[in-house]
Amino acid sequence: MSTAAIETLLLEQSVVAQAEAVRGGTVKARDLAEGYLDRVGRFDKTLGSFLLVDGAGARAAADKVDAAIAAGQPGGPLAGVPLGIKDIFVTKGVETTAGSRVLKGFIPPYESTVTARLAAAGAVSLGKLNMDEFAMGSSNENSAFGPVRNPWDTTRVPGGSSGGSAAAVAGGLCAASLGTDTGGSIRQPAAFCGITGLKPTYGRVSRYGVIAFASSLDHPGPFGRSAEDVAALMEVMAGGDPMDATSISAPVGRYQAACKAGLAGLRVGMPSEYFAAGMDPAVEAAVRAGIEQLAALGAQVVPVTLPHTPYAVPTYYLVCTAEASSNLARYDGVKYGHRTETAASLEELYARTRDEGFGPEPKRRIVLGNYVLRSGYYDAYYGKAQRVRRLIANDFAKAFTECDVLATPTTPMTAFKLGEKTEDPLQMYLADIYTVAPALAGVPAMALPCGFAAGLPIGMQLIGPPLGEETLFRVAGAYQRATDWHTRRPSL
Amino acid sequence: MSRIDPKEVRQIAVLARLGLSEAEVTKLTHELDGILGYIAAVQGVNTTGVEPLTHAVGFACPLRPDEVQPSFDNDDALANAPRRHERFFEVPRIVPVSGSSDGGGS
């Protein structure tokens, strides 16, 4: 295959088409890997999406795929597909930092379930992607190792916390990528970067080997250029895992088939609370147009209400900070990661290691989380938040008796400028206003491009009932066959 | 009225073993005051008779058979240790404190 043909395959073809080409022998996995590595070399100095480019590992993995296929083996469903991995997935023998100085130099002695499944399916990891420190952030500016820039406008943020994962896919630096979504960390950057991202049902994808931020809210999931690509990854990633006691063992859906199924007869709910004041009018117009498109494709649009929506962000910040303060307690300089140079006592070791290791956002959340968990405060804060969380989940359950899927904006605005919100954490938290409620309820939600404003992508959010991923893929697949927003590429 | 003062932030920092500079304490106090004011909204919600949602999955705790799986060999266990002594992790001398499990479990 010519270099130009490979470039087309890298930038235009689906994950499935790439794997088919590798399995069919029309292209070598090694050539795909080299092609993306070349692009990483050319463009990532600007974007900053990779924290670690594992050229040697990628080449070795690609060669292994090629050798297997040359030996007549069938090759996996993702044979030779080059992926970027958010640096929150532990990868055996490959440095994993979660974007934090406290884990600088940490070489995991084990592999996450998701990356192991993808590798077994033939996928090739190109390296580890930048992210907000411990997935805490909505702009990727909280990475200890520098920001990521939005490929559509490098003065703007890619969103966060999976900013590297979104930027790398949007910039054509990998075929697809892995992220995690705790309050919107897949959907919001997918929207800001004009790609498709899925936060699956809580428990649908194993968390084993995913560095914890807020355990009851952490959802690993895929990014792709299209719903089809996301579906192809999901079919490999999803499924019960004996190593994760909260993983769901129900059979994995046929997501790729769902993408082709059509949405005729589906009832699409529009929650009034998600179309209230405060949204960029261009975003609102694009999302409404997207919903009209769904209606044109045969969906029935119905109004619904999610009355506890105003409490979602405060509830989210109570739950996630409490859990984060707990999950970050293990970084103490004893077993792994950063340790202060000199500590005369144990107390000094802890205080200095953690002061030096954590950036401002984790520190803020550790203090807030400890504040709300203290005895005497628990009932008023964490306990209360978990009850409100139930009400938020009940809102969704009720809405799904009236519709099959919800359509909303993903974010109230398009990508903002680097530095624009860093001084006001509360303003940053409000960027998650439409994404936190599905995370709290654990229901699946997908972001997909539905337009542009001033050259910046706009994302529509689809929300389904628990294990309703197939429905999301039906809607997204039909929408993407009828529209071309997802095929637009930034020029780098 | 402020919801949190620097003294409280310092106390929590001790609880969280987080060495904070005075500048950090001042900044955090201000930021947390704003955030706490915002999240206090949940306290107005009527949750009488509402069960907390602690887990987004509805099933009971799965159980694992008591079968031995491979352990780390020693180097894997200690490979990331910032400081080790032979087969041990090393820390500054421990003076037992209350609340610890030293010698008596917890």
Add this chain to the structure above:
Amino acid sequence: MSVTLLEKYEPVIGLEVHVQLATLTKIFSGSSASFGLAPNAATDPVVLGLPGSLPVLNKAAVQMAVRLGLAVGSHIRPVCRFSRKHYFYPDLPKGYQISQFDEPLCEGGAVRFRFNGADHSVPLTRIHMEEDAGKNIHAEGGVSYVDYNRAGVPLCEVVSEPALRSADEAAEYLRALRTLIRYLGISDGNMEEGSMRCDANVSLRLRGATKLGTRAELKNINSFKNVKEAIEHEIRRQAGILDRGEAVVQETRLWDAVRGRSQSMRSKEEAHDYRYFPEPDLPPLQVDEAWRQAALAGLPELPEQRFVRYTTVLGLSAQDAGVLVNEREISDYFDAVVGKSPAEGVGKKAANWVVNEVLARVEDPRALGQDVPVPPDALAELVDLIEKGTLSGKLAKDVFGRMWTEKRRASDIVAKESVAQVSDEGVIEAACKQVIEANPKEAERYRAGDKKLVGFFVGQIMKLTEGKANPKAVNQILAKLLS
């Protein structure tokens, strides 16, 4: 302590006992839970608290905890929860311990045992499950070392009500608890090796008062002897404080067994808040009725049940019954000797043999569960030979000694070495006559009324028959011949 102080103050004691469960693997992961491995060689991502690792609950650990709860009559919660308990310490790899807080597996129940010769019951608050911590090793040169092999070993924490009133009672409670967990086969309960560990909450109040005094928590009590000494010391310490009109400080104190005193573990107050919240990585644990019923059906006969059977059905003394039920292996051995329905009186005799002969010959009575030189059926045979009159009590003792050292059966010794008791009247009469003829003066004195001399004649006859003559028959025939 002066008698007056003891009369003035009443000690109120509650124990928190940590029992390591005898599973093969850790409570939340598959690495080995056995002892004696090289430091940090029984670890895995979960044990070390590596980023991204997740706990998965060991079914065997729950089964053992349920057995314990049922054995003490606790309410087993159909749904219970794990919670995270936060504190920083090098032996705690995650910065929190996965424990249970407001919804423990077992609530209520009581440990029953004999105390001062009477039935006694110590109520329990709860039994919860949790993970053990690693071990800190205090080294030279201003450093300590950490070994995480023990981290994640399953524990049951048995919390008693503050219902104990003396150090002796506390020690006996602890012994009874250990006996129980050994019966259940859920732990070896070895305090010296740390598989059973005890913290004691001790407070004093004026006798007659109902309000509890300020308590101190004693840690690091790692033997039965220490339990008694530490609590007695604490009672004296607090009585002294109160008697000086001072106030007891609520604190944790570390028992120093070498110096025989405790030492305050003072720390900053704010370092104390455990910040419990439900463990998000583990959904609520369900123990349904079917599980509960199956566990109940699988419980062995418990020590107090055996005690009742021994003292009522078998008519054993409380003393003997107490010794027998003390360890399951002794009791099992004894039951195997007497069988299902022993003849009248056999139980008592067998108990004598076990208590006085068998136990005298074993260092650790739990060895009776394994290979012993005289297995239960061999002792049963010996008891049977005595019943049949084949062996006298004295002969049987010698035979038992040889059975133990030579690992032979009594029937074999009797058959090959003619050690059996002689009951043949003709033989005994001949021997009696020979002895009387050889000792005419003594016979004269006996007939004249010196009845004490019967002992002399019996001794001579036994000497002549090498101890094999049936003493009962000898007595009868002597009496006849000398009358």
